[in-house]
Amino acid sequence: MAILADEGTRLLVQGITGREGAFHTARMLQSGTRVVAGVTPGKGGQDYEGVRVFDTVEAAVEQTGANASVIFVPPPFAADAIFEALDAGLSTICCITEGIPVHDMMRVANYLGTKDATLVGPNCPGVHSPEKANVSIMPKNIFMLGNVGVVSRSGTLTYQIVNELTQREIGQSTAVGIGGDPIIGTDFIEILSKFEADPETECAVMIGEIGGNAEQLAAEYVSSEMSIPIVAYIAGFTAPEGKTMGHAGAIVSGGESTAEAKSEALREAGIRAATNPSEVAELVAEALDRG
Amino acid sequence: MDLYEYQGKELLREYGLETLPGIVAGTPEEARRAAETLGGTVAIKAQVLTGGRGKAGGIKVVNSPREAEEAAGQILGMEIRGHTVGRVYVEHGEEIDEEFYLSITVDRTAKRPLILFSTEGGVEIEEVAETNPEAIVRLHVDPLLGLLPYQVREITFAAGLEGDVAKGIGMVLTHLYEAFEGLDASLVEINPLVVTGGGRVLTLDAKVTVDDSSLYRHREIAGLRDVEAADPQEERAQEVGLQYVKLDGDIGILGNGAGLVMSTLDVVAQAGGEPANFCDVGGGADAEQISTALDIVTSNQQVKSVLFNIFGGITRGDEVARGLLSAIEQTGLTLPIVVRLDGTNAEEGRRILAENTPENVLTEETMLEAARRAVELASDGGR
Numbered sequence: 001m002a003i004l005a006d007e008g009t010r011l012l013v014q015g016i017t018g019r020e021g022a023f024h025t026a027r028m029l030q031s032g033t034r035v036v037a038g039v040t041p042g043k044g045g046q047d048y049e050g051v052r053v054f055d056t057v058e059a060a061v062e063q064t065g066a067n068a069s070v071i072f073v074p075p076p077f078a079a080d081a082i083f084e085a086l087d088a089g090l091s092t093i094c095c096i097t098e099g100i101p102v103h104d105m106m107r108v109a110n111y112l113g114t115k116d117a118t119l120v121g122p123n124c125p126g127v128h129s130p131e132k133a134n135v136s137i138m139p140k141n142i143f144m145l146g147n148v149g150v151v152s153r154s155g156t157l158t159y160q161i162v163n164e165l166t167q168r169e170i171g172q173s174t175a176v177g178i179g180g181d182p183i184i185g186t187d188f189i190e191i192l193s194k195f196e197a198d199p200e201t202e203c204a205v206m207i208g209e210i211g212g213n214a215e216q217l218a219a220e221y222v223s224s225e226m227s228i229p230i231v232a233y234i235a236g237f238t239a240p241e242g243k244t245m246g247h248a249g250a251i252v253s254g255g256e257s258t259a260e261a262k263s264e265a266l267r268e269a270g271i272r273a274a275t276n277p278s279e280v281a282e283l284v285a286e287a288l289d290r291g
Numbered sequence: 292m293d294l295y296e297y298q299g300k301e302l303l304r305e306y307g308l309e310t311l312p313g314i315v316a317g318t319p320e321e322a323r324r325a326a327e328t329l330g331g332t333v334a335i336k337a338q339v340l341t342g343g344r345g346k347a348g349g350i351k352v353v354n355s356p357r358e359a360e361e362a363a364g365q366i367l368g369m370e371i372r373g374h375t376v377g378r379v380y381v382e383h384g385e386e387i388d389e390e391f392y393l394s395i396t397v398d399r400t401a402k403r404p405l406i407l408f409s410t411e412g413g414v415e416i417e418e419v420a421e422t423n424p425e426a427i428v429r430l431h432v433d434p435l436l437g438l439l440p441y442q443v444r445e446i447t448f449a450a451g452l453e454g455d456v457a458k459g460i461g462m463v464l465t466h467l468y469e470a471f472e473g474l475d476a477s478l479v480e481i482n483p484l485v486v487t488g489g490g491r492v493l494t495l496d497a498k499v500t501v502d503d504s505s506l507y508r509h510r511e512i513a514g515l516r517d518v519e520a521a522d523p524q525e526e527r528a529q530e531v532g533l534q535y536v537k538l539d540g541d542i543g544i545l546g547n548g549a550g551l552v553m554s555t556l557d558v559v560a561q562a563g564g565e566p567a568n569f570c571d572v573g574g575g576a577d578a579e580q581i582s583t584a585l586d587i588v589t590s591n592q593q594v595k596s597v598l599f600n601i602f603g604g605i606t607r608g609d610e611v612a613r614g615l616l617s618a619i620e621q622t623g624l625t626l627p628i629v630v631r632l633d634g635t636n637a638e639e640g641r642r643i644l645a646e647n648t649p650e651n652v653l654t655e656e657t658m659l660e661a662a663r664r665a666v667e668l669a670s671d672g673g674r
Contacts, residue, residue, distance in 0.1 A: 075504065075507070076507060076508070099504045100504060101475055101502055101504045101505035101508075102397055102475070102477055102502045102504065102505070103434065103472060103475050103502065103505065105402075106397065106402055106403060106404065106434040107434050107435055109402040110402060110403065110433055110434055110435050111435060125604075137604070138604060139603070139604040139634065139635050141635060142604075142634060142635075152550070153550065154548065154549060154550020154551070154553075155548050155549075155550065155551075155604070156546075156547055156548025156550060156551040156602045156604060157548060157550030157551045157553075157554050158550070159548075159551075159602050159604045159634060160551055160554070160602050160633070160658070163602070163633065163634060180549060180550070182397060182399045182477075183397065183399060183402050207550070209549075209550060209553065210553070212399045212400070213399075213400060214399075214400070217400070233554075235550050235553040235554040235557060236553040236556075236557070237556075237557040237560065238538070238553075238556040238557055238559075238560045238566055239553060239556070239569075240536075240538065243536045243569075244536075245534075245536060245549060245552075245553050245569055246534045246548075246549025246550075246552060246553070246569065246571045247549040247550070248503070248504065249399070250549060250553065259557070275557070275561060276554070276557065276558050276561060276658070276659065277554060277558075277658060278657065278658070278659055
């Protein structure tokens with residue numbers, strides 16, 4: 001079944017005619033994703049790789065039955081693009097854009113709360129369900145169909161870990177990059193609950209970072225609500241306090257946001273916490289054996 | 292982007308917050324003249340992008356221009372938590388009746404602005420949170436609605452304020468929220484917020500952090516950046532769009548993607564080494580980007596070996612290999628470089644490296660092996 005993206009996904013690409021949008025649309029089409037529409041204001045009526053371009057999301061949804069969107073719109077206009085997708089009634093929205101102002105995202109996140117939709121990102125690689133749908137910028141060749149769900153705050157680290165799993169012939173149901181910004185749409189808890197409810201997912205991998213306390217909140221949720229085994233990995237043990245490590249959200253700004261504190265909280269909740277990416281695959285193999 | 296006190300105050304004044312008259316000085320002589328202009332008692336305050344300057348001796352209250360010159364002489368050049376004081380703010384003195392704490396931050400978990408108000412001002416809020424948590428009033432604001440008048444009243448009532456003080460603080464709160472939004476701030480903190488003998492409510496200190504992602508719409512604030520105070524290599528990296536953070540070790544690290552690079556630092560530390568930096572070359576990683584990144588990383592004289600960790604997603608391994616080779620050629624680098632290439636076209640990339648490799652370049656297949664090798668090479672002395 002997978003989560004968020006599957007055979008039923010009818011994808012719309014916002015910002016389809018931009019450099020990033022065009023490049024990744026071609027890749028998503030190559031992975032067999034049904035890209036049914038594109039939106040670039042002012043370029044309605046054009047065609048891109050056989051995909052029809054519309055001026056507005058509303059028109060695209062009306063005429064193509066799109067039910068999910070992926071956003072490649074530049075930061076100054078990205079929040080507006082998310083609002084437009086939400087108002088057009090799309091239920092799954094992945095925002096790839098990096099560098100959206102935090103105040104814009106606070107408004108988006110609070111509006112999102114009034115809608116029945118899942119926003120993945122921003123500043124994320126998207127959602128990839130092997131052999132079903134690729135709503136992401138992730139390379140499809142590292143994936144293998146299987147039963148492990150992956151949720152992560154980071155991009156390339158997700159590829160690294162998915163690759164380690166695939167090399168051990170452990171396949172994946174869906175990989176979700178929730179993004180490295182301080183304010184994001186969906187979080188670990190929402191994605192983990194979807195994995196728990198997905199009959200195809202037998203184990204979940206959670207990849208966290210320094211900064212904030214999302215991993216601790218997820219740990220509490222896991223210990224009280226989840227039955228499938230969870231393997232976790234937190235990056236940033238060596239990060240100094242007060243320095244932003246690449247992602248806007250990755251900054252040690254207090255005791256609980258360090259990698260040690262997070263790993264400790266995860267272990268206390270009975271989660272297998274790895275200390276490096278290779279160990280993640282080992283622990284998943286162990287967890288699946290025991291399950 | 293963090294702002295100095297005097298910069299923060301200048302911005303907050305535009306939103307109607309009241310401050311004391313003050314003048315920035317870069318030399319003791321300038322401080323003396325500033326004290327003459329202001330007259331009477333003045334405070335000489337170190338301008339640093341960190342807290343704890345009071346305890347470190349970075350604030351002195353003086354009664355004459357001559358004393359001001361002397362105090363500035365002591366404070367300028369002082370090291371406070373690793374920051375060198377390059378300027379002081381000479382500020383008019385004032386009789387203080389009461390000291391409060393007020394801040395607005397971004398609460399990541401609630402996804403809303405969080406207002407903190409405390410009747411115990413002048414001390415660090417973390418300290419108050421431990422010793423007297425009841426003294427802190429907290430309130431979340433819906434960013435779609437903004438700060439509502441009833442919420443302002445809730446805060447002042449909860450803090451037990453009355454009369455003109457309650458009104459004055461309420462006004463400050465309203466203005467400060469407008470500033471928080473208008474400046475795209477991720478933090479505005481006034482500590483202390485004071486009430487004077489005459490009943491005025493004054494912003495005595497100001498800490499303002501503006502969201503870097505919003506600077507495209509705040510050109511004037513972006514221009515306030517203190518280029519001299521930044522690490523020169525971090526500054527150069529920023530100019531070319533690389534993410535670089537200097538650390539204390541001797542193993543230079545480069546990779547693509549923030550998470551992967553953080554993880555690489557950890558693996559190096561686990562292998563017994565000490566990373567010299569964090570450097571994310573980003574998704575594109577063409578020859579020019581790689582050569583600039585290599586140059587920045589190795590210009591740190593402590594670096595003895597380099598670990599280059601690339602996971603090819605969209606970035607293709609063969610392109611990275613060619614980029615790396617031309618970068619080494621351009622920079623004439625002789626330090627040992629351990630390359631770990633994986634992902635898209637990694638085999639092709641490793642083949643290209645193997646065929647053309649200068650002898651200082653070694654390839655490894657996994658992160659762990661690459662980290663161990665880089666640590667070994669660094670302990671062998673590197674350059």
